[in-house]
Every structure is written in structure tokens, then in C-alpha cells.
Amino acid sequence: MMKRTIVIMFMLLTFSTMASAQEGLQIASAFSRFGHERGCKMVEMHDTRLRGYKLKTYQSLTYRTQGDAIAPLLDEDRRTAQKIREVVNDGNVTSGYYIMPPTDNGLNRYILYTQKEDKSGTVIYIEGTLQPDDILKLCYQRKN
Secondary structure (H helix, E strand, C coil), rough: CCCCCHHHHHHHHHHHHHHCCCCCCCCCHHHHHHHHEEECCEEEEEEEECEEEEEEEEEEEEECCCHHHHHHHHHHCCCEEEEEEEEEECCEEEEEEECCCCCCCCEEEEEEEECCCCCCEEEEEEEECCHHHHHHHHHCCCCC
16 A cells, blocks of 8 residues: 555656646647557656756657647647747648747746658657757767
8 A cells, every 4th residue: 555655646746747847838748648658658857967968857759650649739839939940841840949938937948849751750848948059969969
């Protein structure tokens, strides 16, 4: 019984951390809905360093077939985003890099997105003090 209580408390803490990180964003439901689904892979890190950059939150969701369910969530968030880069193919957004409105405590929030024709793709959410150029370096710079 004690073990069950600890597991439930851990799950609630994890969910509340995830929910607060993406407060006000529709894409949060993609992580909560598909993060543990078969055919998907979710990575979540909090208060960590990635390639020398300090991040408050890093989440990525790689999916195989859920693109039709994820695209409308991203479309909703794009309405309040500042677009940095976006690729549109035949009228469909196939990849994008967006700056979202900052958190109440001033942390910057970013969504990176890519989707293939077969409805597979990846969504990445990053929150921290990073600047837009830092995200480009973090995500697109080759490892040495």
C-alpha cells in the first residue's frame, strides 16, 4: 500500500511539473496524451544542461502515426507564437521553429516541430533563459 501511494504521488508531481512548464499551450496535451502511447517516444528533462546550455525544461515527443492529431494542437499554438523558421510543403507546415510567449517568471519558451508525409514526426519543447540563436546552435550545430 505504501509503495502504491509513493508511485501515485510521484506521478502527480511529474504531471504537475509538466503541466506548469507548458501552461497555456495546446501542445502540452500532445505530450500528456501520446507520451506513453505505443509507437511514441518521449524524453523529458528538468533543470539540466544540454550541450552546455542550462535548460529549465526539455521535452521531446517522437511519433510514428499521430501527426493528424498533433497538427491542430500546433496550429493553435502558432497563433500566439513568433515564427522564426517554417517550411511549408503543398500548403502543409512540415517543420517550424517558434518562440512562444514567456512564462510568468520570464523564461523563454520554444517549440520545434517537424512532420513527414507519413504522419510521423517530432515535437520539441524547450524552456529556459536561452535566446533564439542559442536554440539554433543547440539543435542544428554539429557535435564535435
